[in-house]
Amino acid sequence: MTMLEPLIFELSREGRTGVNGPKCNLSDKEIGDLLGSANLRSNLPLPEVSELDVMRHFTHLSHKNYGIDLGFYPLGSCTMKYNPRINERTAALPGFASLHPLQPVETVQGALELIVQLQDILATICGMDATTIQPSAGAHGELLSMMMIKAYHADRGETGRNEVVIPDSAHGTNPASAARCGFKVRSIPSDSKGCTDLSALKSALGPKTAALMLTNPNTVGLFEVDIVEICKMVHEAGGLVYCDGANMNAMLGLTRPGDMGFDVMHFNLHKTFSTPHGGGGPGCGAVSVKSCLEPYLPTPVVRLDGENGGYILDENRPQSIGRIHSFYGAFLIAVRAYTYIRTLGPEGLRSVGENAVINANYIRSRLSEYYDVAFGNQPCMHEVVISASKQKQQHGVRALDISKRLMDYGIHPPTNYFPLIVPEALMIEPTETEGKQTIDHFIDVMIKIAKEAEEDPELLLTAPHITPVSRLDETMAVKNLDLRYEAIFKDTHS
Amino acid sequence: MGYVSNTDIDRKEMLAAIGTGSFSELLPIPEDVRLHELLDVPKSLDENSLYRYLSKLSARNISMDDYPCFLGAGIYDHFRPAVIGALASRGEFCTAYTPYQPEMSQGMLQAIYEFQTFVCALTGMDLSNASMYDAATGLAEAALMSVSITGRSTVVVLKNVHPHYRQVNQTYLNTTEDNYIEIDAENLNDVDSSTVACVICQNPDFFGRVEDLAAISEYTHRIGAMLVVSVDPVSLALLKPPSDYDADIVVGEGQSLGNAPAFGGPLLGFFACKKKYVRSFPGRIVGATQDLQGRRGYTMTLRTREQDIRREKATSNICTNQSLLALCTTIHLSALGKHGLRQVAAASLLNAHNTADALCKIPGVSMKFPDQRYFKEFVLKLPISPEKTSKLLVELGVIGGLPLGKYYTDMSDCMLFCVTETRSEEDIQLLVDSMRTIVDKEARI
Numbered sequence: 001m002t003m004l005e006p007l008i009f010e011l012s013r014e015g016r017t018g019v020n021g022p023k024c025n026l027s028d029k030e031i032g033d034l035l036g037s038a039n040l041r042s043n044l045p046l047p048e049v050s051e052l053d054v055m056r057h058f059t060h061l062s063h064k065n066y067g068i069d070l071g072f073y074p075l076g077s078c079t080m081k082y083n084p085r086i087n088e089r090t091a092a093l094p095g096f097a098s099l100h101p102l103q104p105v106e107t108v109q110g111a112l113e114l115i116v117q118l119q120d121i122l123a124t125i126c127g128m129d130a131t132t133i134q135p136s137a138g139a140h141g142e143l144l145s146m147m148m149i150k151a152y153h154a155d156r157g158e159t160g161r162n163e164v165v166i167p168d169s170a171h172g173t174n175p176a177s178a179a180r181c182g183f184k185v186r187s188i189p190s191d192s193k194g195c196t197d198l199s200a201l202k203s204a205l206g207p208k209t210a211a212l213m214l215t216n217p218n219t220v221g222l223f224e225v226d227i228v229e230i231c232k233m234v235h236e237a238g239g240l241v242y243c244d245g246a247n248m249n250a251m252l253g254l255t256r257p258g259d260m261g262f263d264v265m266h267f268n269l270h271k272t273f274s275t276p277h278g279g280g281g282p283g284c285g286a287v288s289v290k291s292c293l294e295p296y297l298p299t300p301v302v303r304l305d306g307e308n309g310g311y312i313l314d315e316n317r318p319q320s321i322g323r324i325h326s327f328y329g330a331f332l333i334a335v336r337a338y339t340y341i342r343t344l345g346p347e348g349l350r351s352v353g354e355n356a357v358i359n360a361n362y363i364r365s366r367l368s369e370y371y372d373v374a375f376g377n378q379p380c381m382h383e384v385v386i387s388a389s390k391q392k393q394q395h396g397v398r399a400l401d402i403s404k405r406l407m408d409y410g411i412h413p414p415t416n417y418f419p420l421i422v423p424e425a426l427m428i429e430p431t432e433t434e435g436k437q438t439i440d441h442f443i444d445v446m447i448k449i450a451k452e453a454e455e456d457p458e459l460l461l462t463a464p465h466i467t468p469v470s471r472l473d474e475t476m477a478v479k480n481l482d483l484r485y486e487a488i489f490k491d492t493h494s
Numbered sequence: 495m496g497y498v499s500n501t502d503i504d505r506k507e508m509l510a511a512i513g514t515g516s517f518s519e520l521l522p523i524p525e526d527v528r529l530h531e532l533l534d535v536p537k538s539l540d541e542n543s544l545y546r547y548l549s550k551l552s553a554r555n556i557s558m559d560d561y562p563c564f565l566g567a568g569i570y571d572h573f574r575p576a577v578i579g580a581l582a583s584r585g586e587f588c589t590a591y592t593p594y595q596p597e598m599s600q601g602m603l604q605a606i607y608e609f610q611t612f613v614c615a616l617t618g619m620d621l622s623n624a625s626m627y628d629a630a631t632g633l634a635e636a637a638l639m640s641v642s643i644t645g646r647s648t649v650v651v652l653k654n655v656h657p658h659y660r661q662v663n664q665t666y667l668n669t670t671e672d673n674y675i676e677i678d679a680e681n682l683n684d685v686d687s688s689t690v691a692c693v694i695c696q697n698p699d700f701f702g703r704v705e706d707l708a709a710i711s712e713y714t715h716r717i718g719a720m721l722v723v724s725v726d727p728v729s730l731a732l733l734k735p736p737s738d739y740d741a742d743i744v745v746g747e748g749q750s751l752g753n754a755p756a757f758g759g760p761l762l763g764f765f766a767c768k769k770k771y772v773r774s775f776p777g778r779i780v781g782a783t784q785d786l787q788g789r790r791g792y793t794m795t796l797r798t799r800e801q802d803i804r805r806e807k808a809t810s811n812i813c814t815n816q817s818l819l820a821l822c823t824t825i826h827l828s829a830l831g832k833h834g835l836r837q838v839a840a841a842s843l844l845n846a847h848n849t850a851d852a853l854c855k856i857p858g859v860s861m862k863f864p865d866q867r868y869f870k871e872f873v874l875k876l877p878i879s880p881e882k883t884s885k886l887l888v889e890l891g892v893i894g895g896l897p898l899g900k901y902y903t904d905m906s907d908c909m910l911f912c913v914t915e916t917r918s919e920e921d922i923q924l925l926v927d928s929m930r931t932i933v934d935k936e937a938r939i
Contacts, residue, residue, distance in 0.1 A: 004789060004790060005604065007604070007607075007608060007611075008608050008824075008828045009608070009611065012831075016831075017831065017833055017834070018828070018829045018830055018831040018833070018834050019575040019577065019829045019830060019834060021573055021575065021830055021834040021837055021838060022573055022837050022838055022841045022915040022916075023837060023841070024837050024840040024841035024844055024915070026840045026841075026843070026844055031732060031840055031843065034843055034844075034847060034867065035704055035732060035733065035843070035867055035869065036704065036867050039704050039706070039733055039734060039867070040732060040733065040734060041730070041732065041733060041734040041735060041738075042734075044615070044616075044731060044832050044835070044836065045615045045832075046612070046615055046827060046830075046831055046832040046835060047828060047831055047832070048831045048832055048833065049828060049829075049831060051575075051577060051829060053828075054577055054581075054825060054828045054829045055577060055580070055581065057828070058581040058605070058821075058825055058828075059581065059584075060601075061600075061601035061602075061604055061605055062581070062584045062586040062587055062601050063586065063601065064599075064600035064601040064604070065586040065587055065590055065598070065599055065600065065601030065602050066586065066590060066598040066599065067585045067586045067587065067588065067589030067590040068585070068589040068590075069585025069586065069589045070585065070586065073591070075591055075594075078591050080589075080591060081497070082497050083588070083589050084497060086541050086544065086545065088583065089545065090544075090545060090548045090549075090552075093548065093549060093552040094552070094557050094559040094560075095549075095551075095552025095553050095554070095555045095557050096552045096555070096557075096756075096757065097557075097754040097755070097756055098557040098558045098559045098571075098754065098755060099555055099557050099558070099755060099756070099757040100558060100563055100565045100569055100571070100755050100757070100758075100893070101569055101755070101757050101758030101759075102565050102567055102569070102896050103556070103563070103565065103893055104884050104885060104888055104893070106885075106888065107555060107556040107888060107893065108555050108556075108757065109554050109555065110551045110552055110553070110554030110555040111552075111555050111757050113551065113554070114548075114551060121535050121536070124533060124534055124535055125533055125535065136627035136628065136631070136759070136760070136761075136814075136816075137627065137812075137813070137814040138813070138814075139801070139811045139812055139813045139814065140627060140631070140812075142811065143811055146669075147665070147669050150669060171802070171813075172800075172801040172802035172803065172804070172805045172808070172813070173801050173802075173811050173813050175801075175805040175806035176801035176804070176805060176806055176808045176810070176811035177811040178806065179806035179807070179808075179811075180638075180669070180670070180810070180811045181669045181670070182669065182670055182671055185805075185806045222522070223522045223523050223524075225522070225524055227524075227527065228524070228526065228527060251523075253529065253532065253533055254521065254523060254528065254529055255523050255527050255528055255529050256527075256529060259527055259529075260527050274497075276588040276589050276818070277589070277590065277591045277592070278587070278588050278590075278816075278817050278818030278819075278821075279587055279588070279590045279591070279592065279593065279599070279602040279817035279818055279821065280591070280592035280593065280602070280624070280778065280814055280815050280816075280817035280818075281625075281760075281814040281815050281816040281817050281818065281819070282759075282760030282761075282814075282816045282818060282819060283814055284760075298665070321665055321668070321669075322661055322662075322664060322665035322668065323630075323658060323661040323662050323665055324631070324662060324665055324666075325627070325628060325630060325631070325662070325758075325759065326568060326628040326629055326630040326631075326656075326658050326659065326662070326747065326758060326759075326761055327568075327569070327658070327757070327758025327759055327761075328757065328758055328759060329758075329759050330759040330760035330761075331756055331757040331758060331759045331760075332754070332756045332757075332759065332760060333759070333760055335548075339544065339548065341535065342536060342538070342539050342544055342547075343496060343538060343539065343541070343544060344496040344538055345535065345536065345537045345538025345539075346532035346533045346534070346535050346537070346538075347532065347538065348496035348538055349496075349533055349535065350532060350533070351496060351498050352496065352498070354517055355498045355500050355505070357517070357520070357521060358500070358505055358508050358509065358512075358517065358520070359500070359508070361508075361512050361520060362508040362511060362512055364512075365511060365512045365513065366511065378522070379514075379520055379521075379522045380522070381522065403595070404597070407595070407597055407598055412595065412598060413595055415594075416594075418802075432497075432498050432500075433497045433498065433499060434499060435499025435500050435501075435504060436499075436500055436504040436507065436508060438499070462786075464597050467597040467598060467600075468597070468600050468791075469596070469597055469600055469785040469789055469791035470597065470785040470786045470787060470789075471597065471785060471786055472596050472597070472783050472784070472785050472791045472792075472793045473783050473784050473785070473786075474783065474793055474795065476783045476784060477781040477782070477783035477793050477795040478781075478795055478796060480783075481772065481781060481795070481796075482781050482782040482783070483607075483610055483621055483622070483779060483780070483781050483782075483795075484607070484610050484611040484614045484621070484622065485607070485608070485611045488611065488615060489614070489615075
């Protein structure tokens, strides 16, 4: 299975035909008559392979890929929980999957009802007033939130509010999203306990403050204990508070950002609500807001029309920031998330938060003897950040080497080198769907690797040993850019 | 409960190992923001009941499987072979995260490298990224990229670009406070040429017309601006690629290549450009390289453009792509191949022309643009209100075209039809008969 798999283009043989697709007997001349022969292309460099070639090729590729279905995937900040298959089944219902977005609204009432129900449920879960599912990903939700905050201040004549305060522990998307909206980013340090430094926050706030972007629990996995005070300070300065909901899994049923004072937050339906990450997407970055931001939600707003009793796509929203998606967002991701929430119910949602927190703390407590735990060994939420500083100093083994060695044991590595404020960071998020047996196995392997670092560091430095490829030359990838298979473009004069 | 694996005994043992008496004692959330009641959300349903409930809810929609549908406008019901679902649903692909650890992600990385090659093959461009959210946001990213490359701040969008794509562009450019102008192609000269960063076109345009963009391309480059083109990838099986008329950035919607219409999401934006813009373009990119033993392997590359490294100085805030949809498209294009994709496109072309000819035989129905060549979409002038026609067609078991009055005030008597190769002769006959019935009836009133 570790053999080199050729590219699909390399499997091509002239004249071989693929799937039994549609047939059309238009001649090239007839096509030219309809489209204009000057508009036609002369060459289409696509492969010619059989259906069996396709099945084998992509099955071979799948064997070179690791997913939650194969084993433990404690990738911090990514919430790699089990992706239930009932969600796939409901999302495949033809009454959902085979809908055209521009159908007459009378013919899509079931779809709109599901969206409205999910919007309401998400608002309840986070303690806000209204929700949109239009953003396609977390970063898209952040961008939307910043757009709405900008419009809010502009409507109040406060155009001087052009700064967004962001802790140095934040995800890179936070400053990038704020900058995309023309805001100046003011970075503030974390305190010695890994949380927001209140005095640094105070000196950063002022008449220029548009918002604070805060992740809670933060990226160190710690709950911001002063959160009520933090929100109060920002509001007193005239700013709004945005919650990066990447870590919402830790809070399900236990606490609500809306109750803490946040004005707006994004959810990652692909993290918290179990929709598959798909190797990087598709996701959905639904955004919930307090009533002060509701007028700015993107159009169309899906809602029940009081007058006619049906669901509508409301575009008559004069204060809206406008449209941010080709249509209404990732509807089939919403179907999956809705299915998941309806499976769990209120008790199930609470048990998510509970078990996620217990699992992370159990790992923290058992590994603290072997690895440094960031910001002292204090109780964490759903993830724990450990550091390989000790291993680096004493044995020349870095976080990356420990990660690569984990692969030899069939475990996906934690997130490396993030948050940036923890040196040699390994961010571990077990999620609630993993049981004690799996977690014990992971801990035992981590302890074993800590011992290997002492006794045979070479084993780590040369890892992984059993994957289809060993460490890749990333410098070469940048230096000799090879971003497509060049051979098919030779002799192309179209 | 749900998908939790721990038992009560597990939890007890774990709490004991942590050295705490109870979960409540462990939880580091201050008392004043703890939630003491359960969330007010609907009760849990077992799998069977939930499936039945959602089955019923979905049946309250009329899907394209129920009624033949003649809508296009960016979302197309093309043939999707069964191999796509069989392969893309494999857990190794669909339950994986972004391939940050290449040694464990070679499958998805190679598939994305193949996807990038397919996008280059169709568009004729030098480079493709690993995909974007959708065509609309892809175009907005193209506009912002042009602004950053040219150092100019006016983005010109032609009015025959998809209205929703234009709206998304406007949202993004309002936020960055750049200048956004919508204009007809013949008025391009009216814009102060020294400020134009890019001209955004669509081909085939929103009305389905095959455009000759050579003159616009020449003008755009003469004034030092960039040419951005939105394309229908299926049309590129037959039509010459945008590289032939010197496009700088090509964007499009990949839904029609192997992905479900899905009520408009999730979608698959693709994004391709000239080689010289390699350091400026947004999104993930996969490159080939070698491992320590010299074996071919794939990895995400040019990472220093991205937000997790550059933070506020990144080329875009985007941190995901649409990998699973890009995989479906890669499987789709492999399975159809050179021959199959041409058949799909040619059959759509033929179906659309046959349908237009038949509909134009109905009294009062005529082509809005009679002298223009079109691919699989066309605009008809109707003798009765398109909104009303749309409703009446549903009553007769057909989902008709898109009434255009909402988007173009001078087209309130027009409807945009799309006919792909998946519409059978019977489907087309039903549309034609239904239209005739509606027109006849209205004429009598």
